[in-house]
Amino acid sequence: MARSNKPLVWSLFAAGGTVAAFVLPALVLITLMAGYGQVPASLSYEDMRTFAGGWLGKLVVFGVITLCLWHAAHRLRTALHGLGLRADGAVAVVGYGIAAAGTFLSVYYLLRI
Amino acid sequence: MIEKSLPKPFVREVARTTWYLTRRRDRMHMAQELSSIFIGGYALLLLWGVKALAAGPEAYQAFLTSLGSPLSLGLHWLVLAVTLFHTVSWFGVTPKAMPVQIGEAFLPGGIIVGGHYVVWIALSLFILFVAGVFNGG
Numbered sequence: 245m246a247r248s249n250k251p252l253v254w255s256l257f258a259a260g261g262t263v264a265a266f267v268l269p270a271l272v273l274i275t276l277m278a279g280y281g282q283v284p285a286s287l288s289y290e291d292m293r294t295f296a297g298g299w300l301g302k303l304v305v306f307g308v309i310t311l312c313l314w315h316a317a318h319r320l321r322t323a324l325h326g327l328g329l330r331a332d333g334a335v336a337v338v339g340y341g342i343a344a345a346g347t348f349l350s351v352y353y354l355l356r357i
Numbered sequence: 358m359i360e361k362s363l364p365k366p367f368v369r370e371v372a373r374t375t376w377y378l379t380r381r382r383d384r385m386h387m388a389q390e391l392s393s394i395f396i397g398g399y400a401l402l403l404l405w406g407v408k409a410l411a412a413g414p415e416a417y418q419a420f421l422t423s424l425g426s427p428l429s430l431g432l433h434w435l436v437l438a439v440t441l442f443h444t445v446s447w448f449g450v451t452p453k454a455m456p457v458q459i460g461e462a463f464l465p466g467g468i469i470v471g472g473h474y475v476v477w478i479a480l481s482l483f484i485l486f487v488a489g490v491f492n493g494g
Contacts, residue, residue, distance in 0.1 A: 266481075268444075280430070316400065319393035323390035
């Protein structure tokens with residue numbers, strides 16, 4: 245497992261990996277069904293607005309999206325180092341930058357629901 | 358100087374870009390690392406869905422429709438496989454990542470891993486139930 249000197253980023257990596265392990269297969273299955281036209285009932289616009297309209301729903305959506313983004317950004321950084329790319333500074337700026345932008349945008353969109 | 362009296366150190370050559378291909382555990386490690394591309398990509402898809410949900414019914418319907426494109430369906434099958442791989446490999450290291458000590462003894466790793474699978478299956482069924490997957494289409 246990747247080790248980092250930066251406890252905050254490593255905590256986000258570990259939390260994101262755990263959240264991804266527990267919920268992503270089920271979520272992927274749901275959007276896969278929707279892709280085949282079998283849209284589950286609660287994915288309707290009204291139901292999703294109700295879900296994401298409440299604070300618990302916002303917190304769940306925010307947590308899943310942002311933790312997965314930070315998990316990916318950190319792990320991709322160690323992966324690219326492992327693949328032989330020696331540009332850690334640039335990789336960190338781009339990866340964490342995308343994760344930070346995603347975090348900001350998820351707050352922005354969720355507050356508009 | 359002491360260094361001068363020592364024999365020449367053995368330096369093992371490691372191929373910087375292909376070292377992980379040789380051993381199985383290194384290949385698995387790199388596969389786990391690269392699974393993060395798909396996890397990050399799927400998180401961006403969810404973010405796009407939230408954006409559409411905030412924009413209104415038409416945008417949200419367009420998002421749902423776009424899930425049915427051949428590219429989306431193909432990537433979804435790939436992401437489903439990768440996330441399952443991530444779940445299995447992530448749970449597999451939990452006894453080392455968070456060992457549970459009871460008195461002098463440690464809880465057997467199999468129980469920790471098994472506990473994760475039980476919670477995972479229950480939570481997945483709960484998510485699918487809440488989403489309305491079992492409401493008979």
